[in-house]
Amino acid sequence: MELETLFVIGMFLTFGALLMTGFPVAWVLGGTAVIWTLVGVVAVENFGANLWFDYPSSMGLVPERVWKVVSSETLVALPMFIFMGIMLDQSGVAERLMNAMVKLFGAVRGGYAVTVIVIGVLLAATTGIIGASVVLLGMLSLPVMMENKYDKGFAVGTACATGTLGILIPPSIMLVLMADRLAVPEASVGDLFMGAFFPGLMLGAMYVAYAIIRPMLQPHIAPVPEGTLKVSWSIVWEVAKAVVPTAALILGVLGSIFAGIATPTEASGVGALGALLLALMAGRLNLKVLNSSMQQTTRTAAFIFAIFLGATAFSVVLRGLGGDQVIEEALLGLPFGPYGVVLTILFAVFLLGFFLDWVEITLIILPLVAPVVQTLGFDLVWFTILFAMCLQTSFLTPPVGFALFYIKGVAPPEIDVLDIYRGVVPFIIIQLVGLAIVFLVPEIATWLPGVAYD
Numbered sequence: 001m002e003l004e005t006l007f008v009i010g011m012f013l014t015f016g017a018l019l020m021t022g023f024p025v026a027w028v029l030g031g032t033a034v035i036w037t038l039v040g041v042v043a044v045e046n047f048g049a050n051l052w053f054d055y056p057s058s059m060g061l062v063p064e065r066v067w068k069v070v071s072s073e074t075l076v077a078l079p080m081f082i083f084m085g086i087m088l089d090q091s092g093v094a095e096r097l098m099n100a101m102v103k104l105f106g107a108v109r110g111g112y113a114v115t116v117i118v119i120g121v122l123l124a125a126t127t128g129i130i131g132a133s134v135v136l137l138g139m140l141s142l143p144v145m146m147e148n149k150y151d152k153g154f155a156v157g158t159a160c161a162t163g164t165l166g167i168l169i170p171p172s173i174m175l176v177l178m179a180d181r182l183a184v185p186e187a188s189v190g191d192l193f194m195g196a197f198f199p200g201l202m203l204g205a206m207y208v209a210y211a212i213i214r215p216m217l218q219p220h221i222a223p224v225p226e227g228t229l230k231v232s233w234s235i236v237w238e239v240a241k242a243v244v245p246t247a248a249l250i251l252g253v254l255g256s257i258f259a260g261i262a263t264p265t266e267a268s269g270v271g272a273l274g275a276l277l278l279a280l281m282a283g284r285l286n287l288k289v290l291n292s293s294m295q296q297t298t299r300t301a302a303f304i305f306a307i308f309l310g311a312t313a314f315s316v317v318l319r320g321l322g323g324d325q326v327i328e329e330a331l332l333g334l335p336f337g338p339y340g341v342v343l344t345i346l347f348a349v350f351l352l353g354f355f356l357d358w359v360e361i362t363l364i365i366l367p368l369v370a371p372v373v374q375t376l377g378f379d380l381v382w383f384t385i386l387f388a389m390c391l392q393t394s395f396l397t398p399p400v401g402f403a404l405f406y407i408k409g410v411a412p413p414e415i416d417v418l419d420i421y422r423g424v425v426p427f428i429i430i431q432l433v434g435l436a437i438v439f440l441v442p443e444i445a446t447w448l449p450g451v452a453y454d
Contacts, residue, residue, distance in 0.1 A: 003043075004322035011036045011318060025360055029310030033059065033317040040321055065312045069305070073265055074180045074189055079301040080268030081171050084253075084275040086293045086300075088126055089136055091279035093246055094119060098140045100242040103235045110215035110222040112148065113158045114208055116141045120162030121204040122243070124169035125250045126271070130395060134163030134406040142411055151221035152415050157423025158211060160407040161431075164395040165207075167358065168388055169200030171253055171271065174358060176264070177304070178384055181367050187380040189264040190257050192388075194448040195381040197254075199389060202444065203434045210430060245281065249274040258452060304359060311363035324368055331372045338376040342383065345369050346390045346435070353394025357402070361391060382438075385445040389435045396424045396431075 014035060018028045037059045069075065088094075097119045105111035105118075116137055123133050137159045145155040167174050170193035179189040215222035253271040256262035262270065279285040318324070331341050352361050366387060373383045395403040404420055411420070438444050 005326050007036070007040065007043075007321045008318065008323045008326045010039075011321065011323070015314070019356075024306070025357065026306035026310035029307065029314040029360070029364075033062075033310075033313035036317050036321065040317070059313065059317060061316050062313045065316060066309055069308055069312060072180055074176065077171075077176050077189065077265045077268035078173055078304065079297055080265075080272045081173050081176065082300050083293060083297040084126065084171075084268070084271040085133075085166075086296045087272070087275035087279055087289075088123070088249075090289045090293055091275065091284050092282045093126075093242075093278060094123060094136050094140060096242045096282075097122065097246065100235075100239040102144070104239050107224065108212075109219065109224050110211045112141065112145050112150065112225075113154065113211035113215075113222060116158050117162050117204060117207045117211055120165055121169065121201070122246050122250075124166035124200065124204075125171075125254065126246060126275075130164055130167055130403060131406050133166045134160060134403045135410050137163050138407045138410040142415070146412055146414065148225045149223050152419040153423035154214070154221045155423070156407060156411055156415050156420050157425075157427055158207075160403050160420065160424055161396060161427030162207060163406070164392055164403050165200060165204060167395065168196050168203065168392050170194075170196050170257075171264070171268065172196065172388075173304075174362060174388060174391065175384075177308075177359070177362050178366060178388065181363060182370055182380065182384065184380065187370075187384055190452075191381050191449045192384055193254065193257055193264065194452055195385045195445040196388060197448055198444050199385055199434065199438050202437070203389075203431065206430050206434055207427065210426060214426075245278055249278065258448075260452070307359050308363060311360065314364060315367060318368075324371070327368050328372050328375070331369065332375070338378070341376060342373060342378065342386070342439075345373070346386060346439075349387060349390045350393060353391060354397045354399065356394070358391045358394050361394070379442060379446050381449055382442045382445045386435060386439060389431065389438065393428055393431050396428050 011032060015028060015032045018032060019025065021028075023031075098115065101115040101118060102112065105115045108114065119140075120133065120137055123136070138156075141159050142155055146152070166172065172193075175192040175196060176189055179187060179192050211222075249271065252274050253267045256267045256270060257264055276285065279289065331345070334341050334344060336344060349361060349365065352365065366384075370380060370383070374380055395401055398404060398421065401424075404417075404424065408415075408417065408420060
């Protein structure tokens with residue numbers, strides 16, 4: 001085994017070991033970079049190791065790379081979209097949607113679950129903040145579903161999984177990060193937003209189908225509530241009044257991007273302003289809410305950017321040690337053919353999702369494997385959407401499935417951890433089926449970006 005390969009393996013093992021200590025991920029990434037810079041310099045200068053490695057071309061490049069990160073116009077969209085999601089959480093949009101749509105779907109078996117999914121899709125198209133979506137949907141829906149004798153696993157799984165749709169359906173902060181890491185015109189933020197649009201809606205539709213079909217086969221898991229009102233024009237009008245403001249915000253953000261009127265960065269400003277207006281219209285906007293939203297935005301953005309900086313140092317040193325070449329040779333040397341290589345990458349990402357957060361996987365793994373996929377001749381938008389769909393499962397897979405922790409924090413006392421695990425398994429399967437569909441039919445992800453630029 002060559003020295004570069006040993007060093008690359010050693011660097012990843014060091015990262016994994018330090019991660020187990022409980023230190024913040026940003027510090028672990030940066031610390032691993034410092035350790036292996038010392039190892040590389042000592043190996044070359046004191047032991048004559050056959051490595052093209054030195055300090056100026058590794059850690060010496062970090063300040064320049066960090067400047068590129070903090071001065072990136074693309075990343076301006078990140079805090080804007082975060083603020084939009086947090087402000088929408090404060091505006092009461094979800095509560096109004098829940099109250100209206102329960103009247104529309106309540107008389108249907110599994111209607112509460114369908115309501116949660118529809119609201120989740122609408123929220124996903126206005127915010128990519130998974131924690132806020134999962135907590136909000138859990139708080140709004142679980143007490144009602146428990147009161148109406150829904151199966152605990154079915155109820156909590158629906159709320160938990162639906163909340164994760166925001167990481168895929170644009171505007172998604174994950175897609176913004178992916179576009180920045182890829183840094184190629186073939187996979188801009190706009191391209192990825194358009195590429196994720198239909199796969200995200202497809203997953204939402206598959207969730208709805210599951211929420212309707214399973215109660216038909218097992219009526220006891222979702223009884224029809226007693227005393228529900230018949231659907232009338234007044235109920236339809238109430239739903240329309242609840243949906244129109246949210247739809248207008250979605251149109252303002254995504255419509256301006258897809259129509260070429262605004263860049264994603266500019267559209268993020270439109271979204272932030274729209275969320276403020278919705279909060280104002282709902283009578284929820286005051287200095288306390290504004291201050292709280294800005295503080296939460298700052299903390300969330302700072303957390304992501306701190307990992308960004310640590311991952312930048314890690315990636316620079318890894319490349320200096322020949323990591324990109326080692327990984328490229330390893331993947332291209334697999335005896336599975338081009339599609340087998342893509343499947344191997346996705347399977348590895350799925351497994352990593354059990355132990356790492358999506359931010360680390362996006363910042364470290366995606367830039368390493370994307371050039372290999374391009375070398376094999378695949379569409380980068382298609383692959384990135386597959387990568388994103390695979391990462392979506394990481395929110396639901398223990399032990400690091402953050403959506404599981406979020407939902408547990410707001411679930412009624414009678415719902416335990418085993419109920420949550422049991423409830424999310426069908427949705428993980430649905431996500432993997434959706435991933436397989438997009439893998440087999442790439443046009444689901446590539447058609448809209450292709451049409452937009454024809």
